[in-house]
Amino acid sequence: MDTKKLARYLIGKTLIHDTPEGRMAGRIVETEAYIVGDAAAHAFIGRTARNQSLFLERGHAYVYFIYGNWYSMNVSAEKVGVGAGVLLRALEPLEGISIMQRRRGETSLEDLLRGPGRLATAMGIDRYYDGMDLCTKGPIWLGAAVKHAGPIRSSVRIGITKEAHRLLRFYERGSPYVSGPLRLRS
DNA sequence: AGTGCGATTGACT
DNA sequence: GTCAATCGCACTA
Numbered sequence: 001m002d003t004k005k006l007a008r009y010l011i012g013k014t015l016i017h018d019t020p021e022g023r024m025a026g027r028i029v030e031t032e033a034y035i036v037g038d039a040a041a042h043a044f045i046g047r048t049a050r051n052q053s054l055f056l057e058r059g060h061a062y063v064y065f066i067y068g069n070w071y072s073m074n075v076s077a078e079k080v081g082v083g084a085g086v087l088l089r090a091l092e093p094l095e096g097i098s099i100m101q102r103r104r105g106e107t108s109l110e111d112l113l114r115g116p117g118r119l120a121t122a123m124g125i126d127r128y129y130d131g132m133d134l135c136t137k138g139p140i141w142l143g144a145a146v147k148h149a150g151p152i153r154s155s156v157r158i159g160i161t162k163e164a165h166r167l168l169r170f171y172e173r174g175s176p177y178v179s180g181p182l183r184l185r186s
Numbered sequence: 187a188g189t190g191c192g193a194t195t196g197a198c199t
Numbered sequence: 200g201t202c203a204a205t206c207g208c209a210c211t212a
Contacts, residue, residue: 042193048208048209049208064193067191067205068192070195117194118194157193161192
């Protein structure tokens, strides 16, 4: 499975985080692929202290800090030594909603996990989780789909300038929990 | 040691 | 719709 396939595969799966406050879980409804040779990818410049988790075996967390305020989470996508990942851009709230709302403020269900920075804030994800294996049950992991996913559509990626034309963003069509402008949600 | 900028968000016009 | 905030990282010297 390559990075692009993983980005599609992850739609509908769940992200679960167990904390002392309780369990939080969300259903992945939007992803973006950052593939090998992609000038927009963090791994493009080669392995560094910051991005080394992208070079781990498929299924590990790469968490980075951006714009002085936000964290975003990726799933490493290729075999060891190859840098590529899938950015988690939006989740549908499933469990631990009151915990997440406490972290994010009094936001609607639709805005709670809509956007990479928002979902990381709500789920309590920071650099502590960087490098963790998401494929085995631990503090944070990826679970099976809880319901049948709707049709998956692709679009240009959001928030980047380099290689922005590539159709490497994937989302569940019609989901109210997807980020981005309306034309990129239907 | 200094510089420029980013896989975003929230506040404001 | 526009725009500032904010700081870690990569790069230059």
